[in-house]
Amino acid sequence: MDLTYTCILNIRFGVWHGGPFPAKFNIALAYLFSFLVLMWPLFVFVWIFWWNRAILSTEKFQDKYGSAIEGLDISRTSSLYFPVLFMVKRIAFAVIALYINDICIQLALY
Numbered sequence: 001m002d003l004t005y006t007c008i009l010n011i012r013f014g015v016w017h018g019g020p021f022p023a024k025f026n027i028a029l030a031y032l033f034s035f036l037v038l039m040w041p042l043f044v045f046v047w048i049f050w051w052n053r054a055i056l057s058t059e060k061f062q063d064k065y066g067s068a069i070e071g072l073d074i075s076r077t078s079s080l081y082f083p084v085l086f087m088v089k090r091i092a093f094a095v096i097a098l099y100i101n102d103i104c105i106q107l108a109l110y
Helices: 002-013 021-051 059-068 077-109
Strands: none
Touching: 002 021, 002 077, 021 077
8 A cells, every 4th residue: 555655646746847867767667566556456366366266275375375365265256356355445545545635626616
């Protein structure tokens, strides 16, 4: 969530035009990491939970990543959506928390 806040703040308040190279580089990295943050839930769901469903119940996987899926019934496919929805919810909260003032002002003007 901190990475999401940092990326949004850099994109929103960074100086792209006429700024020095480090400022432009910072904003370029903010766009890159924003893309990665937005793609992370999709990657987790497709790569880890969908393609590798057979290894979720193995002891080697449980020893390595068991805390990430602890408490989930991995025999049900619908329970594998929870970590992805949790990440999407956190990203949405970060976006809403940083843009709520602008949204309220725009609604008040209409």
